[in-house]
Amino acid sequence: MKEYTFEELGYFSERECEAIKEQLQGRTYMNFDIAWSNCAGNCTLIVRTNYEDTEKEIKNFFLHCALGMIFQLKR
Numbered sequence: 558m559k560e561y562t563f564e565e566l567g568y569f570s571e572r573e574c575e576a577i578k579e580q581l582q583g584r585t586y587m588n589f590d591i592a593w594s595n596c597a598g599n600c601t602l603i604v605r606t607n608y609e610d611t612e613k614e615i616k617n618f619f620l621h622c623a624l625g626m627i628f629q630l631k632r
Contacts, residue, residue: 558590558605561615568599577602580626587618 569577571593578591590605604619 558607559615560592561604561606561612561619562594563602563604563616566602569593569602570598571595571600574600574602577623581619581622585618585622587615589619589622 574591574593581589582591583589587606587608592603592605593600594603604615606615608615610618
């Protein structure tokens, strides 16, 4: 499984990372595996997948899915 870190999104709390994992773990044909790296309460989001594509496309699709979940929650 390849790992993609989202340093560009800044830090999340562990609670926020757990919520992201709850909503997106195993979702879509990319079968996302959500993890994070915690350093003194500052967590960097990590997404793992076996799906073959460029890092940019994997990250863009993950963000698209995350935003889609927000829109679903707001309905």
